[in-house]
Amino acid sequence: MEINKTVTCIVCPKGCRIDVKVKNGEIVSIQNYDCKRGLEYAKNEVLDPRRILTTTLKLSGGRVLPVRTKDPIPKKLLKKAMLELKDVVITPPVKVGDIVAKNVVGTGIDLISTGNAK
């Protein structure tokens, strides 16, 4: 089965709409890109789109702690990751860069603190 996908490129402000044809999980053609970086971007966006998840976790006895995944995780796992983190409560002290949760939704990628709490 052949699927057509359109990717809006974010490499530069131009925002090319790049058309990608995928057959059996493999790219068969890429059209309407303007540069090499755009080509790479479109490939990744189709085969393995990833995002850094940024969110907050509850802090015991107070407000919230900003956190992010150390590296991008598959885009389709973002909501699942949010569910997994739903009831996590962090106890201070914690500082920028500390790992606050390991192996988010089985990706092997850790969640790190982006804030400080005493």
Next chain:
Amino acid sequence: MINKELVVIGGGPAGLAAAIEAKKHGVKDILLVERDSGLGGILQQCIHNGFGLHVFKEELTGPEYADRFIKELEDMGIEVLLDTMVIELTKDKRIIAVSHKKGLMQIQAEAVILTMGCRERTRGAINIPGFRPAGIFTAGTAQRFVNIEGYMPGKEIVILGSGDIGLIMARRFTLEGAKVKCVAEIMPYSNGLTRNVVQCLEDYDIPLLLSHTVVNIDGRDRVEGVTIAQVDEDFKPISSTEKYVTCDTLLLSVGLIPENELSKMADIKMDDITAGPVVNHRMETTVPGIFACGNVVHVHDLVDFVTMESQLAGRGAANYLKNRMPLGKHISILPGEGIRYAVPQLIDPQNIINEKQNFFMRSTKPMEKARLFIESDKDLIRTKVIQHIKPSEMINIELKKEELADKDINSLRFFLQEEGVADGNQ
């Protein structure tokens, strides 16, 4: 009366970078005054990534970006007053500040750097009709509730305006399990960065309705819905296109306004277009010894540029304090056709810092391809072809000192001329 060599008003990204840079260039006695209970300013609530690509060559979140500067500032031993609000500033650089710990302070500074940032435009500023229920928030206020306080200000949301904070909040709300119904933008193009349109809206199938606006707000106690309509070329709503959308929250992301109440008190000359102070090549305002940088001067889209501009201001203040010699002749920077504004508005070509001068400007409209002309009142200095110009993405041009100095010029003008779109490779 407290005496200080340099007082920096504001502890956001601009204030932090300016204070650090001034210290690096030999200013010893610096005081940074911040009205909030911590440093970092609005970065602390910008928990998303995308900061630092220019300055650190890596992708950080707002709090991480702030943390690097806060650590450096602390390591340098720069004095900071938190929870302290400056309520008066005179052109003689006398400052009155209040805090609950220290009471009312009078500070005499030799130099001042203004970094108060900006505030959000409100419903009043854009005159949306309807009731005045709970559930109407500016995007930044909602961001604070969610990211700092840990509370959700709404569950079913319509966003008016495609400014970056609104787009970021669309994703944030969606990931928190709320439903963002649409983003309505009155202009025929988005006002946010492309990256945000893709990663915050398209990723989650949130419709971006261009040339649309909110024409009415329904609900007496809490927002119950809004009426959205398409607008014509004069931005007047077309009544036949009206559509009612139920929601409990209307988020406004309709622009930012530099916060210059203190600048006005000090009789600093303002630029009507940027709504910030007129500044020169070293970010000095029209009041000698008072500098300004960051969003208080003009609204930036990237914090990295705020940092660069603020480093210039910090260095400028250090120069001023070291050598009180009056500057040479200033020339005016004039925005021409296609350019809404250019910063700085004045430069002294002989005294440019670091042998080069950056100019930040915004276009009046999106252009596929245009040639930027840089000309003095004497001759053409240079042209440059720029692709994919958007008003929401700042143009940054660097001119070398030799391009400007040694010529008896009185003014410098930037203008854009659209060019035919080149054939693509398709």
Next chain:
Amino acid sequence: MEDVVIIGGGVTGCSIARELSRYDMKITLVEKEEDVACGTSKGNSAIVHAGFDASPGTWKAKLNVAGNKLYPALCEELDVPFKLNGSLVVAINEEEEMALHELLDRGETNGVKGLRIIKRDELHALEPNLSPDARAALDAPTGGLVCPYELTIALAENANQNGVKFWLNAPVIGIDVQEDFSLLVKTPKGNIKTKYIINAAGLFADEVSKMAGAEEYTITPRKGEYLVFDKQFGNLAKKAIFPTPTKISKGILVCPTVDGNIFIGPNSNNIEDKNDTGVNAPGIEEIIKGGKKLVPDLPLKNVITSFAGLRAVSNTNDFIIEASKLVKGFINVGGIQSPGLTSAPAIALMVREILLEEGLTLKEKREFIPHRPKKLRFRELDNEERQKLIKQNPAYGHVICRCETVTEAEIIDAIRRPVGARSIDAVKRRTRAGMGRCQGGFCSPRVLEILTRELGVDPLEITKKGPGSNLLVGRIKEFLQDEGGDDNDK
């Protein structure tokens, strides 16, 4: 049993409450909203009218002039800002200039002092931003400015100090005449037995009168819309600038507020829904057009807010202030439209006379407190006073609203005062926090936090303006649901 129940916590009801609180008796004021000054008293032109406008012989005319005279002393006593800045009625053509003379005559008949007609040169010297078409004006030096909700709140606070009980969130749902001829006022919060009822229910006075079986009349809501400009344009007009009036309305004016803003408005449209305080696009256009006739250069880019208010217009087109002939002890104070704010202090005195006539004996209290608790406004103090104040109470050093320079101490005070604030808007009306150019963008999360702390409730319970207007809807992650599958890709 109460001696008097006052229905309605607007400027009329609160003026009456405060006046009657001088006497030894039991009084309760019931109000359907969560605060006083939530209806017509909050959305009007905030002008203490000189009194040249109303037809001679009407209650409006008599009580306006009488009320105007009472204002300076009342505001002094209650520490409410009042500014005697004067009013101008501007003529832009010959016909209108003729009409000014009629107004002058009418005003003099009504007993207004100091009226005179001024000519072009003097007029433009006084108000340099006026349209060049302005050729003459009626100058009324006794016109003034007051903040109507600040006054209403001050009256309520002082009445409460002197023993008047306030039932808020208590709409009247029925009024019964008891066997002993006492009256029973029913609310969802409970019933109150009383000898006298004063119906000061504003837009709803007709319904309350009907509920009691008293005289029937109708109140029609007449909407007026307004735009408010940033304080930096506070010099646009020094006096309240009116156009030459028409039969139904004083017209769209350009006017300063006692707090230093400028507003334009109101228009005047009869509507059906007594709760419809929405602002409409055509209305905004109408007032801009009207305002530009007087001051062509309006700073339309610097509008900070718009609002609408409803005038309570009776079918007699005059105030209805009288004891019911049908229900003993029931006194109507209805149809209090403009100049109701100006008239309120005089209406209170008139109601006292009616109560005497109706057989209530009034014994002055020895312990009557004429002043409300001292209210400190940080932004108005000089630096020495500020310094001293922060030393006494460090919360005065914590600025919460930066646009209007309102400190934490003032917000705490607003919550702890008699008839204290319970919502974000109630804090705003008492302190001006959130009333500036950023319209609460910066301070509302902080005000919410202070309310939460002071009232000892969860942040989710804090409202903008009473039940149903909660600001927050949940904690983060509360709405996350497992939607099945692991795919949020399209």
